Amino acid sequence: MNLVNNIIQTAKKVLKDEADAIARLADFIDESFKSCVESILQIKGRVVVTGVGKSANIATKIVATLNSTGTPALFMHAADAIHGDLGMIQPEDFVVCISKSGNTPEVKVLVPLLKRKGTRLAALVSNTDSYLAQHADFVLNAFVEREACPNNLAPTTSTTAALALGDALAVCLLEARGFSSSDFAVLHPGGSLGKRLYLKVDDIYGQNEAPCVNKSATLKEIIIEISSKRLGATAVVSDDSKDLIGIITDGDLRRMLNKYDSTEGIQALNIMTPSPLTIETDEYAVEALALMQERSITQLIVTKSGRYKGFVHLHDLLKEGLV
Structure with a gap:
């Protein structure tokens, strides 16, 4: 028990x-952080991020x-940089060097080489009195008092702080560029995240039947229409203009049986739910999912400029990995 508690x-x-x-x-x-962001926004090249050991990770x-x-970037290991990879850095690039101590041998060799190339340099360091910080154009202060490691040795708190500060830098650049969700979608076309950002109702509803009866x-x-189209519902349209006027689900059919003693003469108009959701x-599929979850329903009628087109079902969204 003591071991578990510990x-x-x-x-x-x-x-x-x-x-x-x-x-x-x-x-x-x-102000140094602010100036760093402003300087990166002005470059024509890329942001090169470098480090050694856990800082490299x-x-x-x-x-x-x-x-x-939205900020073009590449990784360069500081040790590899001084053995040939320095050639990947172009004059219009901007370098961010990550180092807790700011005094590692590889960094001390790398910094003069970068300065000789005229490359702008930001030091993301915990020690602002270090060699790296003193020779950088900008200092991103990631100071931590100690590591979470009980021996104060293993990079834990310091790497977490560096990562968080890097996120802050990225988000500031994102906002300054006016980087939108549409821009994000262009760079993330794969997986469920990408689909949330670009998949539209128009992309998926057409694979379903379009059950429909008049009023x-x-x-x-x-019953035949609902059963044959296998979506658990049917749209109801007016007899003349075919405008959408309601929906009948299998739930409506069950409620109808409780309401009426006789089913003779019952028409769609008597049991439909008018003005359906x-x-x-052209709406995003994720919006359809949000509506279904909000209303606790499994299907939505799809319209185009108000005209009935078909249905999108929860199973469609499951199949696309949005749920």
Whole structure:
């Protein structure tokens, strides 16, 4: 039991320590951070993010975030840079170097080479008195008092802080560029995330039948239409203009049986739900999902400029991975 309690307490302490460290970073956002963002916005090249060890791992994630939010970026390992990879950096690029101490040997070799190329340099460091910070054009202060590791050795809190500061940098650039959800969709076409951003109702409803009866349809005609089209519902349209006037679901049929002693003479007009909830073909599929979840329903009538087109079903959205 003591071992279990110790595990739980240790895990909670790590999370609290790292959360507190990230919260304190807000106090370090200053004019240097602002100037760094403004400088990146002006470059014609890419943001090159570099580091050694665990900082290199954080750098790769920051590069991925920058690329996915509209800022072209690439990763360069600091050790590889001084053995040939420095050639990937062009004069119009901007370098962000991540290092907790700011004094690692690879960084000390790399910085003069970058300055010689005339490359703008930002230091993302915990030690603002370090060699890296003193020779950088901009300092992104990621100071942490200690690591979450009980020995204060394993990079834990420091890497989390660096990652969070990198996110702050990426989001500031995103907002400054006016990067929209549509832009995001262009860069994320794959997977459920991409589909949420680009898939429209028009892309999926056409694979279904379009059950439809007029308002004077008999009960038999209604049941046949619902059963044959296998969507659990049918649209009801006016006899003359074919305008959408209602919907009948299999639930409406069950309620009808409780309401009427005799089903003779019952028409669609008697049991339909008027003015049904609809969604336009040019709406995003995720909006259809939100409406279904909000109303606890499994299908929506699809319209185009108010005219009946068909149905989109919850199963369609499941199949596309939106749920």
